[in-house]
Amino acid sequence: AQSVAQPEDQVNVAEGNPLTVKCTYSVSGNPYLFWYVQYPNRGLQFLLKYITGDNLVKGSYGFEAEFNKSQTSFHLKKPSALVSDSALYFCAVTAPTGANNLFFGTGTRLTVIP
Amino acid sequence: EADIYQTPRYLVIGTGKKITLECSQTMGHDKMYWYQQDPGMELHLIHYSYGVNSTEKGDLSSESTVSRIRTEHFPLTLESARPSHTSQYLCASSDNGGGTTQPQHFGDGTRLSIL
Numbered sequence: 001a002q003s004v005a006q007p008e009d010q011v012n013v014a015e016g017n018p019l020t021v022k023c024t025y026s027v028s029g030n031p032y033l034f035w036y037v038q039y040p041n042r043g044l045q046f047l048l049k050y051i052t053g054d055n056l057v058k059g060s061y062g063f064e065a066e067f068n069k070s071q072t073s074f075h076l077k078k079p080s081a082l083v084s085d086s087a088l089y090f091c092a093v094t095a096p097t098g099a100n101n102l103f104f105g106t107g108t109r110l111t112v113i114p
Numbered sequence: 115e116a117d118i119y120q121t122p123r124y125l126v127i128g129t130g131k132k133i134t135l136e137c138s139q140t141m142g143h144d145k146m147y148w149y150q151q152d153p154g155m156e157l158h159l160i161h162y163s164y165g166v167n168s169t170e171k172g173d174l175s176s177e178s179t180v181s182r183i184r185t186e187h188f189p190l191t192l193e194s195a196r197p198s199h200t201s202q203y204l205c206a207s208s209d210n211g212g213g214t215t216q217p218q219h220f221g222d223g224t225r226l227s228i229l
Contacts, residue, residue: 032214043120043204043220044157051215088154094214101147101172102218106156 002027004093006105013081014113021076021108023091031093033074034102035065038088047089050074061085081112117141120205120221128229133192135224137205144210146188147218150174151202163188164210195228202226 003026013019025031032051036044048059055067065076074091088109092102118139127133139146144165149157149172159172163182177199178192188207192199202225206218 034217036220041222041225043118043206043222044218046217046219049215049217090157096214101159101162104157107154109154
């Protein structure tokens with residue numbers, strides 16, 4: 001069975017500093033991993049995904065994520081945080097076969113302090 | 115921005131009423147999904163569809179029902195609303211090509227409050 005853990009409910013970072021939002025996963029076989037962002041009163045927006053290949057994937061708005069198979073992690077990163085990055089971030093996993101059902105983490109609220 | 119639309123955005127209604135939440139997408143996606151999300155919390159899949167006349171229940175048990183008569187339309191119905199149905203409902207769709215590699219595109223949700 002697939003599952004995702006986001007160990008931090010809340011992450012605070014100063015504007016201009018690097019940010020990391022953590023995600024670990026459990027899946028049978030090779031994982032397909034996704035990051036989404038949710039702003040207040042909006043749906044989720046896709047940021048980036050890892051399917052195969054280079055462990056470092058780049059996505060929207062300057063975000064990137066590093067896939068680490070040995071640690072079963074897929075942490076979201078950005079070199080320099082903006083106040084506008086403040087939002088709720090979700091990591092999600094699915095498997096290559098079967099239903100295309102995403103399993104979401106519990107979300108991490110990122111607050112960037114001016 | 116993804117072309118997936120949900121109406122209404124907000125609905126406050128009394129117990130016992132029949133409710134239909136609308137979801138439409140203009141991307142021609144075969145796969146569509148309904149999630150339930152309490153504010154600021156994780157998403158739970160309640161229904162999904164792989165195409166016309168295909169519907170399946172998700173991981174979270176729900177008293178709602180869905181239909182998929184047209185590719186672009188995936189409405190969710192509650193026959194008799196109860197306060198326990200108060201939540202946010204998010205609709206999503208994804209392209210069938212590429213198997214499970216395709217990201218899901220989300221609507222802005224319907225926030226439902228049952229009095």
